[in-house]
Amino acid sequence: xxxxMIDPSKCDGCKSCMLACMDSHRTDGKTGVETLDFKDPANxxxxxxxxxxxxxxLPMFCRHCSSxxxxxxxxxxxxxxxxxxxxxxxxxxxxxxxxxxxMNCPYGIPKPDVTRTKIIKCxxxxxxxxxxxxxxxxxxxxxxVEEV
Amino acid sequence: xxxxxxxxxxxxxxxxxxxxxRLLKPDALIQMMSIDTDSHSRCMLHKFLxxxxxxxxxxxMEEDFFAKKNIMWGRGxxxxxxxxxxxxxxxxxxxxxxxxxxxxxGSVYGxxxxxxxxxxxxxxxxxxxxxxxxMDAAIKELDAKHVFIVGSGLVGLxxxxxxxxxxxxxxxxxxxxxxxxxxxxxxxxxxYQELFEKAGARFRLGIGASDSVVDENNRITAVRLSNGxxxxxxxxxxxxxxxxxxxxxxxxxxxxxxxIVVDEFMRTSDPDIxxxxxxxxxxxxxxxAMDQGRIAAANMCGQQQKYTDTFCIKNxxxxxxxxxxxxxxxxxKEEGSQVFTRECRNAYQKVIVRDGMVKGVQLQGDISHSGFxxxxxxxxxxxxxxxxxxxxxxxxxGDFYGMDELGEYVYP
Ligand SMILES: Cc1cc2nc3c(=O)[nH]c(=O)nc-3n(C[C@H](O)[C@H](O)[C@H](O)COP(=O)(O)OP(=O)(O)OC[C@H]3O[C@@H](n4cnc5c(N)ncnc54)[C@H](O)[C@@H]3O)c2cc1C
Ligand code: SF4
Ligand code: SF4
Numbered sequence: 001x002x003x004x005m006i007d008p009s010k011c012d013g014c015k016s017c018m019l020a021c022m023d024s025h026r027t028d029g030k031t032g033v034e035t036l037d038f039k040d041p042a043n044x045x046x047x048x049x050x051x052x053x054x055x056x057x058l059p060m061f062c063r064h065c066s067s068x069x070x071x072x073x074x075x076x077x078x079x080x081x082x083x084x085x086x087x088x089x090x091x092x093x094x095x096x097x098x099x100x101x102x103m104n105c106p107y108g109i110p111k112p113d114v115t116r117t118k119i120i121k122c123x124x125x126x127x128x129x130x131x132x133x134x135x136x137x138x139x140x141x142x143x144x145v146e147e148v
Numbered sequence: 149x150x151x152x153x154x155x156x157x158x159x160x161x162x163x164x165x166x167x168x169x170r171l172l173k174p175d176a177l178i179q180m181m182s183i184d185t186d187s188h189s190r191c192m193l194h195k196f197l198x199x200x201x202x203x204x205x206x207x208x209m210e211e212d213f214f215a216k217k218n219i220m221w222g223r224g225x226x227x228x229x230x231x232x233x234x235x236x237x238x239x240x241x242x243x244x245x246x247x248x249x250x251x252x253x254g255s256v257y258g259x260x261x262x263x264x265x266x267x268x269x270x271x272x273x274x275x276x277x278x279x280x281x282x283m284d285a286a287i288k289e290l291d292a293k294h295v296f297i298v299g300s301g302l303v304g305l306x307x308x309x310x311x312x313x314x315x316x317x318x319x320x321x322x323x324x325x326x327x328x329x330x331x332x333x334x335x336x337x338x339x340y341q342e343l344f345e346k347a348g349a350r351f352r353l354g355i356g357a358s359d360s361v362v363d364e365n366n367r368i369t370a371v372r373l374s375n376g377x378x379x380x381x382x383x384x385x386x387x388x389x390x391x392x393x394x395x396x397x398x399x400x401x402x403x404x405x406x407x408i409v410v411d412e413f414m415r416t417s418d419p420d421i422x423x424x425x426x427x428x429x430x431x432x433x434x435x436x437a438m439d440q441g442r443i444a445a446a447n448m449c450g451q452q453q454k455y456t457d458t459f460c461i462k463n464x465x466x467x468x469x470x471x472x473x474x475x476x477x478x479x480x481k482e483e484g485s486q487v488f489t490r491e492c493r494n495a496y497q498k499v500i501v502r503d504g505m506v507k508g509v510q511l512q513g514d515i516s517h518s519g520f521x522x523x524x525x526x527x528x529x530x531x532x533x534x535x536x537x538x539x540x541x542x543x544x545x546g547d548f549y550g551m552d553e554l555g556e557y558v559y560p
Contacts (some may be wrong), residue, residue, distance in 0.1 A: 109519070
């Protein structure tokens with residue numbers, strides 16, 4: 001399986017990854033971060049950069065865990081292991097919006113969307129041939145894809 | 149080929165076990181059976197009753213699961229008993245022999261001993277799809293306008309929500325002085341109460357039903373409350389508690405107390421029989437039932453896996469777009485607790501800390517990134533050092549950040 005590896009020491013908190021994620025999952029048909037509507041709550045990033053309180057930054061990215069607590073607690077079958085990629089996929093149509101996955105991910109990664117009818121979770125940009133948009137956007141190589 | 153692995157029940161525990169069994173034993177015979185004629189997620193029953201999903205939409209495994217996994221399924225077949233000495237399950241017409249057996253029969257609801265409740269034809273529970281279907285038929289048949297619900301726990305409010313969606317008015321009696329008493333305190337309860345009232349629900353809190361008015365067709369037409377009030381209704385729903393579904397095991401010799409007694413490997417007092425899910429009384433929630441099912445399956449295949457993630461005082465709630473996470477204590481259980489609360493528009497947060505460890509959390513409004521709270525509570529992580537530097541409300545997984553060599557997050 002491919003995983004987005006993280007080197008927090010290289011992250012300088014520019015949040016290019018967050019913008020790229022928003023751009024990659026937007027539904028208004030446009031592309032390019034300069035055209036992103038930041039006030040549109042439908043544009044939510046699936047990843048996050050957190051201040052470590054010591055002048056450094058901590059990238060928060062779904063790990064597509066080997067034992068994913070989100071998926072193991074899903075009551076609708078919306079969260080599943082993709083056979084081909086090995087990633088933890090999410091089928092919005094099946095989701096019952098119970099948010100047990102939000103509670104059970106020990107790392108606090110997934111979150112309800114603003115409409116409270118689905119979750120926001122990394123899909124590894126599965127429809128993007130070049131791979132995850134966040135990784136391509138990181139100027140510091142603080143995140144990079146590796147086969148694990 | 150020998151006898152099959154047999155699983156009684158196609159709920160959370162049974163299905164998770166079946167999937168794991170197939171993974172570990174690609175060629176074994178696997179036979180399931182269930183009273184349910186359609187396997188379904190009980191957590192979505194209200195979506196069926198409310199008209200939001202059809203039966204197919206309640207299924208929670210991959211499509212064509214039974215065919216794809218080559219698992220036999222006795223749809224609608226009732227297990228009448230278990231004969232451990234003969235290694236067979238007693239069915240309505242015959243026996244089903246087993247190599248190893250998993251009992252995953254869930255819970256049943258109780259109907260309180262209120263006069264008329266146990267004998268009338270229009271008193272329902274809400275546990276199985278068949279309950280929802282009966283209620284659906286009753287709504288149509290009686291052109292129901294008003295329903296009386298006993299209990300305002302998660303199940304009671306699920307029913308209330310679904311009925312309100314269909315334009316049926318509801319009155320909910322709750323013995324406790326607030327709604328969702330196991331998950332809330334007064335503040336968080338009030339927010340949900342107001343939302344339900346706005347949608348047309350009436351609550352009678354701190355009050356029980358004590359009697360009923362039954363007509364000549366053996367239907368309850370009104371419920372009397374302990375304060376003397378009489379509430380007319382078209383039918384009654386009991387959502388005031390469940391108990392493990394093990395009556396059919398009587399005479400089997402299997403050890404039971406409140407639930408079927410299992411060891412940490414999910415094995416019962418008989419070495420070839422395992423149990424998982426609500427029927428064990430170890431938990432009454434979905435994630436734990438699935439976990440127990442998977443562990444039981446592994447051990448049925450000769451592995452030695454222990455059920456260790458036993459914590460189960462946790463819920464998420466989502467009604468009318470107001471989300472909530474409730475883990476652990478809702479009010480401090482012991483002296484010497486620090487209680488932190490924070491309230492603003494549409495949001496309420498409460499954290500109970502004792503001896504430097506988090507004992508309970510309620511987050512209402514925004515529950516983004518809140519999964520770490522459960523970890524802190526169930527593993528009793530000492531956070532006193534963190535609290536010296538920041539507010540408890542600013543804690544996040546970042547405060548415990550770490551990674552292993554494969555890039556998976558870990559806790560220190
Ligand atoms: C309305 C409702 C809402 C809920 N919401 C949530 C929620 O949001 N979050 C959460 O964590 N939990 C929730 N729960 C609880 C959760 O659904 C249960 O904990 C879970 O379903 C337990 O799984 P189980 O496999 O042990 O039992 P069940 O899912 O109840 O399955 C039992 C199976 O056994 C079969 N069976 C029983 N007796 C026999 C017999 N004698 N012969 C043959 N088959 C038999 C039944 O037909 C069924 O297939 C909810 C429950 C209800 C009723
Ligand atoms: S959401 Fe959390 S538990 Fe699920 S795969 Fe991602 S990091 Fe793992
Ligand atoms: S919110 Fe959706 S994806 Fe998450 S556990 Fe519930 S049904 Fe599954």
